[in-house]
Structures are given as structure tokens and as C-alpha cells.
Amino acid sequence: MDFDFTWVLLGFPIAFTLGWLASRLDLRQLRIENRQAPKAYFRGLNFLLNEQQDQAIDAFIEAVQNDPDTSELHFALGNLFRRRGEYERAVRVHEHLMSRGDLTQPERDRAQHALALDFLKAGLLDRAEIALRKLEGTSYEEEARLALLSIYERSRDWTHATEIASKLDSTSHGSFSSRQAHYLCEQALAASASGDTGEALETLQQAVRLAPASPRPLIDLAKLQSQLGRHSDAFATLLKLKKAAPQALPLAAGLLGNIAQQNGQQQEALNLLLASYADMPSIDLVEAIIKLDAGPNEPRDRYVQHLEREVSLVAAAKWIAGEKLGNAHQQALVQRTLDKATKSLMRYRCAACGFEATQHFWHCPGCQAWDSYPARRIEEL
Numbered sequence: 123m124d125f126d127f128t129w130v131l132l133g134f135p136i137a138f139t140l141g142w143l144a145s146r147l148d149l150r151q152l153r154i155e156n157r158q159a160p161k162a163y164f165r166g167l168n169f170l171l172n173e174q175q176d177q178a179i180d181a182f183i184e185a186v187q188n189d190p191d192t193s194e195l196h197f198a199l200g201n202l203f204r205r206r207g208e209y210e211r212a213v214r215v216h217e218h219l220m221s222r223g224d225l226t227q228p229e230r231d232r233a234q235h236a237l238a239l240d241f242l243k244a245g246l247l248d249r250a251e252i253a254l255r256k257l258e259g260t261s262y263e264e265e266a267r268l269a270l271l272s273i274y275e276r277s278r279d280w281t282h283a284t285e286i287a288s289k290l291d292s293t294s295h296g297s298f299s300s301r302q303a304h305y306l307c308e309q310a311l312a313a314s315a316s317g318d319t320g321e322a323l324e325t326l327q328q329a330v331r332l333a334p335a336s337p338r339p340l341i342d343l344a345k346l347q348s349q350l351g352r353h354s355d356a357f358a359t360l361l362k363l364k365k366a367a368p369q370a371l372p373l374a375a376g377l378l379g380n381i382a383q384q385n386g387q388q389q390e391a392l393n394l395l396l397a398s399y400a401d402m403p404s405i406d407l408v409e410a411i412i413k414l415d416a417g418p419n420e421p422r423d424r425y426v427q428h429l430e431r432e433v434s435l436v437a438a439a440k441w442i443a444g445e446k447l448g449n450a451h452q453q454a455l456v457q458r459t460l461d462k463a464t465k466s467l468m469r470y471r472c473a474a475c476g477f478e479a480t481q482h483f484w485h486c487p488g489c490q491a492w493d494s495y496p497a498r499r500i501e502e503l
Contacts, residue, residue, distance in 0.1 A: 193219060193229050200236055209244035216240060231260040238266065247273050264293055275490065280305040280312075303333035304484060304492055307342050314346060322346055337363060337370030337497070338484055344377060353385040364394055370497040371398045373482060375410035388414045403431045404498050405468070434501055436464045468499045 196219050203212035216237040219225065225233065238253035251273055257266035267286050274283035284305045287298040306329035314322035323346060329339035340363040347356035360378050364371055371378075375395060382391030392414045399407040408428050412421045425441040428434060439460040445453075469478045472495055477488030479495075486494050 193222075193225065193233075197232065197236065200240070204236075204240055204243055207243075209240050212240045213237065213244075228261070231257065231262055234260075235262040235265065238269065242269060242273070247277060264290070267293075272490075275485075278308070280308045284309075299333045300336045301492060303329040303336045303339050306332065307338050307484075310342060310346075319346065319350060323350075335366050336493075337367035337373065340366065341370070341374050341377070344374065344381070348377065348381050348384070353381050356381045357385050357387055357391075361394070364398070368398060369402065371395075372402070372404040372406040372499075373497045375404075375406045376413075379410040379413045382414060402498065403428065405434060405436055405501070406499065408437070435460075436468060436501055439464045467501050469501075470495045471500055 196215055200212045200215035200219075203209070203215060216233050219233040220230065220237065234253060234256055238250055238257065241247075241250035241253055251270065254266040254270050254273075257263055260266075267290050271283060271286045271290065274280070274286060284302055287302045287305065291298040291302070306325050310322040310325040310329070313319075313325060323343075326339055326343040326346060329336075330343060333339060340359055344356040344359040344363070347353075347359060357378075360374055360381065363374060371394075375398075378391050378395065382388045392411065395407055395411050395414070399411065405428065408424055412424050422441050422444045425437040428437045429441070439457075442460065443457055466480070469480060470482050471478045472483075472486045472488055472491065474486060474491040474494040475489035477486055479487075482495050482497070484495070485492055
């Protein structure tokens with residue numbers, strides 16, 4: 123039987139026509155979807171710029187539904203959920219992104235970082251730690267390490283904090299040696315509290331070597347040496363403090379006076395305190411000086427000299443305490459009132475957040491900043 127080529131000739135134009143119609147329908151559908159997705163996306167951006175987060179979320183959800191393969195929409199939606207405090211929804215969005223097999227490695231790293239931030243903001247520190255650890259070797263490595271450092275500080279995990287700070291020390295974020303010294307001091311306190319004074323001494327000496335200009339390791343080391351009866355070593359440590367961080371001497375003035383009396387070095391300590399007071403007047407230095415050089419009129423004279431340099435109700439109250447008034451009962455009442463009033467005047471104030479406290483903190487309980495409290499107490503009248 124002969125093959126009829128007529129049907130072949132007729133079939134070509136028919137197939138071409140059908141293919142052309144199908145492609146036109148596909149293109150039309152694609153144009154409709156592409157118009158809908160950007161429209162919803164830009165509407166969401168507009169709401170976001172106008173700080174209308176509820177409407178922005180609705181618009182981004184619509185955009186994600188129209189174009190579920192667009193990762194940028196998922197990132198925008200997840201970040202919005204996190205900003206609103208809807209951490210569970212943010213986690214679901216970013217976990218959905220992580221489960222996709224078509225993500226590029228940079229997008230996967232970005233999703234991992236976003237997921238870690240979700241856990242961190244939600245207070246799920248253990249899950250945040252795991253997520254942040256997975257960012258080692260990525261472009262988010264330094265950000266992850268800073269976040270990990272914050273987690274370990276909040277949980278007082280000083281061993282891991284030291285590990286992370288040592289890694290950050292070689293990056294562009296600056297020196298972390300002072301921060302590491304604080305961590306070592308915290309570990310030394312724990313060792314001393316548990317009775318392991320040998321470990322505490324070794325740890326504090328390591329902190330001094332790591333950050334020789336930091337005052338805390340020297341002060342803590344002198345305290346421990348004094349507790350162990352090694353007064354000569356403690357005195358030598360505080361002499362190093364005067365050279366390395368003279369501005370911090372008011373914090374150790376009382377300790378220096380006690381050690382000097384135990385060690386018979388009152389005059390050397392007195393000369394050191396007087397030299398420091400000449401550079402930086404402080405009521406703490408005045409009281410330490412009085413303790414070492416307390417003649418019959420010496421204390422009251424010292425308070426008057428301090429009043430000549432600074433207005434101080436505390437110094438005035440202490441001067442009045444030595445004045446002999448006619449009515450002893452009335453003097454006692456006045457003195458008790460003055461002591462109560464001045465007790466709350468002397469405060470340390472955080473330079474970073476302004477948090478005030480009657481005791482000195484190396485780590486601000488308000489803003490978590492380190493070394494933000496000056497060594498000198500302020501007196502607000």
C-alpha cells in the first residue's frame with residue numbers, strides 16, 4: 123500500500139498552529155502570574171514603608187502563594203514575623219526555606235542565619251547555639267560568633283565564651299583580650315569559691331598576662347593573695363595596678379590600705395594614695411588616706427581639703443561627725459539623718475546605659491557592657 127504524503131503535508135501546519143496556540147496560552151498565563159506576584163510584592167513594600175506591618179504581611183503571603191519559588195519573598199516574610207515577635211511563624215518560614223533542594227549555598231547560609239536569629243530572639247538559646255554553630259566557615263561566621271558570645275555571657279558559660287572570644291580576637295572586630303581576661307576572672311572566682319585556690323591563682327595570673335593593662339585581674343589577684351596571707355605579693359600586685367591602670371586605684375584603695383597595714387608598708391602606700399589623689403580626687407582615696415594617716419585632727423582636715431576641691435555632702439557629713447556640738451542628743455539625731463541621706467548619694471553609673479548602682483560592676487547588669495563603670499563613684503546632690 124502506498125503511503126499518502128498528503129496527510130503529512132497537512133499535519134505540519136496543523137501541529138505548528140496547535141503549538142503556537144499552546145505557547146501563547148502559556149505566555150499569557152505566565153504574564154498574569156508575573157504581574158500578580160510583583161504587584162503583591164510592591165504592595166507589601168509600600169505597607170512596610172508606611173509601618174503597616176499587618177497589611178505588609180498579608181501582601182507578602184499573597185505574593186508567596188503566587189510565586190512559591192521566590193526565596194526573597196520568604197526572607198521578607200520571615201523577617202517581618204520576627205520583628206512582630208511571631209517567632210514560631212518566622213521559624214516555620216525559614217525552616218521551609220532550608221528544606222528546599224533548589225537553594226544556592228549563599229541562600230542556604232542566609233536562611234540558616236535567619237533561623238538562628240529567630241531562635242535567639244525567642245529566647246531559645248540552646249537551639250540558637252546549635253543553629254549558630256552551623257555557620258562556621260560561612261560569610262556569617264563573625265556575626266554568628268558575636269551572637270554566640272552573647273549567649274555564653276548570658277548563661278555565664280565562661281569556658282565557651284573564652285573559646286569564642288579567642289577566635290574573634292584575630293578578626294576585624296578589634297581586640298577581645300580584655301573580655302577574655304574578665305572570663306578568666308569569673309572562672310577564678312568559681313574556683314576560689316569551690317576551695318581550689320591554686321587553680322584560681324593560676325587563672326588570675328593567666329588573665330594578667332593576657333591583658334596586663336586591665337585593672338580587674340590585678341585587683342582580683344591582689345585580693346586572693348591577701349586572703350592567702352601573701353601580703354607582700356598582694357602589695358606588689360597593687361603597685362603594678364598603679365602603673366598599668368592608675369584610674370582604677372580608687373577601687374582598690376581600701377584593699378591597699380589594709381594590705382599595707384598587714385605588711386608594714388603604710389608610708390609607701392600613703393605616698394602612692396596621695397599622688398593618686400593629686401591627679402584624681404576621690405572620696406574613696408580620702409578615706410584610705412585617713413586610715414593610713416589618722417592623727418588627732420587629720421581626718422577632719424582631709425575632709426576639708428577635699429571640700430576645697432569638690433562639693434561633697436558625704437565629706438561634709440563626715441566632717442560634722444567630728445564636731446563637738448553643745449547638745450549630744452541633737453547631734454546624734456542630725457548625724458543619723460545625714461548618714462542616711464548621704465548613703466544613697468554615692469553611686470557608680472554605667473557610661474553606656476546610665477544604670478546606677480551602689481556597688482561597682484565589671485559587667486553592667488543593665489546593658490551587659492563590660493568595663494562601662496568608672497572607678498570613681500559619683501555624688502549627686
